[in-house]
Amino acid sequence: MTRKSRRLVLISSALAMLALAAGLVLFALRDTIVFFYTPSEIDAKNVQPGTRLRLGGLVKEGSVVRGEGKAVTFSVRDGSGEVHVTYSGLLPDLFREGQGVVTEGVLEGKGQFRADSVLAKHDETYMPRDLAESLKKQGLWQHGKDGAPDAKGK
């Protein structure tokens, strides 16, 4: 096999591999990515029920109700919106009323959300970045006791 044809085989197999990877990536990006919204953005952007999304906001004070077994319901709010969330499972360690939370699941109807995961947070000052930014934009950002929360998110 000559040097030329060898190079041809090499280049064509590399291109085939890249094409395959590009195809897989495009396919996966269409089907598997999840957008992040806060309650007011869901209203503003008119997100349709049945959409899978990440919902982030603050857990409304006094809204956490523990039901049968592991079922729990709570409300997630931000500046002007509020969404009622139902969830079945263990809540992460630092789930607290009045604190930030991010949940992933399906929007069921207007203001109704069924979560299949509530994201774990790593410490009391950690907040997912997208949530922190949304809250900052809406002026709901509260600084922790000792300085800016984002200054020591470990």
Add this chain to the structure above:
Amino acid sequence: MIVETGHFALILALALSAVLAVVPLWGVLSRDATLMRSAPSMAIMQFFMVAVAYAALTWAYVESDFSLVNVFENSHSLKPLIYKISGVWGNHEGSMLLWVLILVLFGALVALAAKNMPDDLAATVLSVQSWVSGAFILFILLTSNPFARIGMPPIEGRDLNPILQDPGLAIHPPMLYLGYVGYSMTFSFAAAALILGRIDAVWARYVRPWALLAWAFLTLGIAMGSYWAYYTLGWGGFWFWDPVENASLMPWLAGTALLHCTAVMEKRDALKIWTIFLAILAFSLSLLGTFLVRSGVLTSVHTFASDPQRGVFILGILVFFIGGSLTLFALRAPMLKQGGIFAPVSREGALVLNNLLLTTACATVFVGTLYPLALEAFNGAKISVGPPFFNYTFVPLFIPIFFAMPIGQLLAWKRGDLLGAAQRLTVVAVAGVVAALIFFAMQGGPALSAAMAGLAIFVILGAFVDIVSRIRAGSSAGAMMSRLWGMPRSAWGTAIAHAGVGVTLLGLAAIGWGVEKIAAMKAGESVDVGHFNVTLDNVVTRPGPNYRETVAQMTIRTGGAVVAKLEPSRRFFNSRRMTTSQAGLLNVSLGQIHIVISDQETEGPLDTRLYWKPFVSLIWLGALIMALGGGLSLTDRRMRLGIAQRARRRDNAAKPVAAG
């Protein structure tokens, strides 16, 4: 005083870096042997300087010198000694110092081996390495100085983040850094080859040990990190496709490709340009990982105090080294001479396929990690790319690798016999299918798990086919034994590392057979998990050195007999007002029972998450076996070119004396 000495030593190390980065390189350009030979001693001196700085910081931690901002913010006088020592790298500043320490350590090791290398190669490699270490020392001194003092020293520190107070901290970061930073060495060699315009099989021999060392440590570091996350974050998972995990996976993929590529270069003098490119790529991805973790672009469990200034500085380092090396690559690579040719079906061809698959898989991880960041920067849309993305992209690209691994090992260099290789693998392939059927019969569950487990068996057994057939070529039992002993260690290393991949795959396949239960338990109640029965005996509270813990005392039974007692707990650290979860783990053969408890509602039932994960230990055991294979290859004679030469020289030197 000791702290100031450390600070001063670090500044001296920077000055030395500047000299080392320029003088030997100047010597290479002006062909001045004296200037070239100054490199090794400077590299060793540089290591001592950074070691002094590092020791000084460690001393401050051990002595709880809270007049240092860094110690005050990350330590506590009551903290156990092991966390005082390992706490040095449990924060941004200290971990950067560890990073630099390892950088100059590798430089010093090359300097020690420099006697056996051509002067110009050693000088150039050490110079380039010094550019890297100088940049990072400058970064530490300007933006993240661990030696900064507080005017009014407090009496007590703020303590180390409780999540980090774990034996994992003593192992995971040093291993990972040895891997990450190890790729700086292959990078320096690649840059030196481009600068000198010379690259050949001998160059590959010098580079291979470093590629192997970095790879073995990175493998261990990633596995340790994964196990740590598994038992401490309390989610029962071991890999989350978290951007920070991906940041370590990408250099590993590129590094694995590099490792295989240097084999081709050493044996067949082919794929030169590609090898150089991979060496640059592996280190670039290490730097990218550092940038992602340190700059605050991502938030994760690894994010240290983020500061835009640091992010910009690291971005500068990133752009300088990646841009610089790629420019050098573009200018000089076409000048490198092409090596030997080979047929597509051959050992080289198989290794090219391996490289293609690994780098493509690496590219998909790259896209999945950076696409959300890029999208947000362009149009502000926030998306999350989670496990499903990687299941659709990464996994399909990796499956062919498992099939190809045993086949590639059986192909001859230059021109291979695919049919012959397939025939030699028949027995192993049948064994894999039988194993899949047995797994399906015994464990049931998803057919995919059984199929994957069968594939894993195929990979494990297939790894040894070549060795076994080479031994069996011996005519008598004695000849077989001598063949067994005569087998180069690198052949064993390859086989063992490949088998390790199969072992990890078996552990991954077994995920499908796992059982997960969530229960609200009261004292005296019990729950069935898999074929085990877990009883909550009691919930007690007790003090620890710097925390209080709530412990669930549980008894595990199977078929009525007590297997063990487990005590999953939650620890409350008062100094940071933070709770961590300590999982209860029990090894049962190769599987694990994993129990995590939640905060207890006052007098209410205890929310408990219980898992039975058969074969889960194999995931990390496989990585350990891979690294072991790497280590075994490292001890091969051919890797110790320098040592062999030195021994010969000593013999020659001794002869005249004996004669006289």
